[in-house]
Amino acid sequence: MRRAQRGDSDAVEELFVAYWPMCHRAAWLITRDATAAEDIAQEAFVAAIAALDRFDRSRRLEPWLRTIVARRAIDHTRARAARREVDEEAFGRVAAPQSGPRGVSDDLVAALGLLSLDRRVVVVLRFVLDMTPREIAGLLDLPVGTVNSRMRRALDELRASAEAHDG
C-alpha cells in the first residue's frame, strides 16, 4: 500500500494480482452477470486508486475493496430485478465471451445461482470474500443471528442440491 501511494506501479500491479480474482469472482457470483461483474470490480479498483492518498497506511486495502464490491453487486442485482432486463445477456457476450464447456464446479455454481439473493450474498461474502458473520451483519445492516440463519438455510439448500445431483 505504501509503495502504491508513493507512485510505484509495480505495487499497484501486485495489489491487482492479489485482489482482482476475489473481487471479480464475488461480483460474478452475486450478480451472475459477467459484464456487470467486470464493471463492478473494475470500478471498485479505480475508486480505490482515486482514494489512495486518503487511505490510512496502517490499514489494508482488502476490506475496503470487498465492502465496495459487495455493496455494488447487491445494488446491481436488486436494480436489475426491478428493471427486468430481458436481453442483457445478448449484449453481454460482446464484452465477455462465454467460456467453453461446463467445469466440475458448475453444478454448485448453478445451485448457488438458484438461491435467493439474500442467501446467495451471505454465502459469497463468507466463502469468497472471507468475511466473518459479524462483518457480514455490519455490511448488510442485519443482526448476526439473521446472517447465521440465512447461512444455515443456504448451506442446506446447496447440500440438498448436491445430493440430488449425486443421487
Added chain:
Amino acid sequence: MDEPELRETLRDADIPGAAGARARARRTVLAAHAARPPHTRRRLTPQVLAAAALVIVVASLGATVGPSATAHWVSTTLNLNDRVPTQRAPASLVDLPGGGRLLVNTGDSAWIIGQGPARRIAGITDQVGWSAFGNYLVRVHGKQVQALDTNGRVVWTHRYASTVSFPAWSPDGNRLAFRVGRAIQITAGDGTGSRMLTPRGAQSALRSLPIASSWRPGPRHELAVVDSSRRITLIDADNGELLWRLRAPRDTLSLSWSADGRRLLAVGVHSRRLYGPSGQLLSTRDAAAGTRFTAGQLSPSGRQVALMRTRARAGSGARLDVVLVPAGRPAKSLRLLFAGHDLGDLRFSPTGRWLLVGWHRVDSWLFFATAAGDRRTRLVSAVSRRVGNGEPIVQGWCCSRAQP
C-alpha cells in the same frame, strides 16, 4: 459437502470471459494509478512547527485572550495561509496522450485543456468548436454566435432570429457553418458575408436535421449536411452546387470525414455507412443484433471506425461498450476497448493515434492507443475538478503534432 470444499469450489469456479475482463481491468487500473497527481507528503515546515509552539504558548494564556482571538492572532501574525506550501501539481495540468488541446464545454464556460494550465473562457455556452488551427473558437448560445480568440477576446458576434447550433469551422479556416433554426448559415472566418446556404437554382434555403454538419477536407468549401428529407447532401458552400445527395442511415447520429476527404462515415442508430470520394457507397454495416450505436467517428486516416454501442432497448445510464473496427470491414474483426456505464465523448486525437472516451461515472477520461497491437491506456481522473467542478463535455480536440 463441507465448508472447506464449498470455499474451494467457489474459488475455482469458471467465470465467463475472465481472462479478457482481467486484462481490460488491469490496463484501466494501471492507467488510473499513472494518472494520479504526484505524491505529496505534508512535512512539518519550520513555519508550521513555530505556529504549533505559539499555539501552545498562547493557549496557555487562553483565559485572558480567548480561543477565537488566539486563532486570529496566530493566523494574522504568521500569515499561515500564504506560507504553508502546497506541493500538489495544479489540477488543471493535463498531459494529453495524443498531444494538442481539448475544447471542453461546462455550460457556463468553455475550457481549453492541455499544453499547460487549463484556460477558462467564461460565458454561457451551448456548443463550442475549434477553428482549423486552434487559434480561435466559435461559441453559440441561444440565438447568438461568437468567434473568440483563445484568450477569450470576442472577435465578432452575430445574432439571429432563431436558435443557433452545431457550429463548424472549415478545415482551411476560411468558412464557418452553423445551423440557424433549420437552415444552415455560412459566414467567412472573419464573420463577414453571412448568408443562408441555398442549393444553386433552388427557391429556398437548404433545410437540415439537428445533426452536426461536416466540412470535407480539401481545396473547396464542401459541406456535408443531413437534410430534412434524411439525405446526406454534399454542397459547395461558395456557389451552392449540389455535389451528392445520398440516402443516410436511419436516425443518423454523426458525419465524419477522413483527413484526406476521400471517405465519409455516417453512423446511424442501427447501421453505419462508408462513402467514397465520389459519394459511392463503400460499405454498409448493421449494428449487431440486439444492439444500437450511440456514437461513432471515422479516424483521420479513414481506416478505423470508433463506435459506442449499447443494448437496443437500454435506457439512459445503461452499459455501453467502445469498439474499434476497420472501416468498411465486418464488425467481427472488432477490437473491444472498454465497457462500462455512463460513457460518452468519443473522439479521435488529431493524429488518430489515440481515442478519447469520457467515463463519467468515475469522472475520468480514458485514452486508448489505436494502433494494432498497441494496448496502451491512459486515464485522466478528477476531470470535473480540472474545469471548475463543472460537468465537462468534450467538443473538440485540436491541432497537435504527431506524437509517438
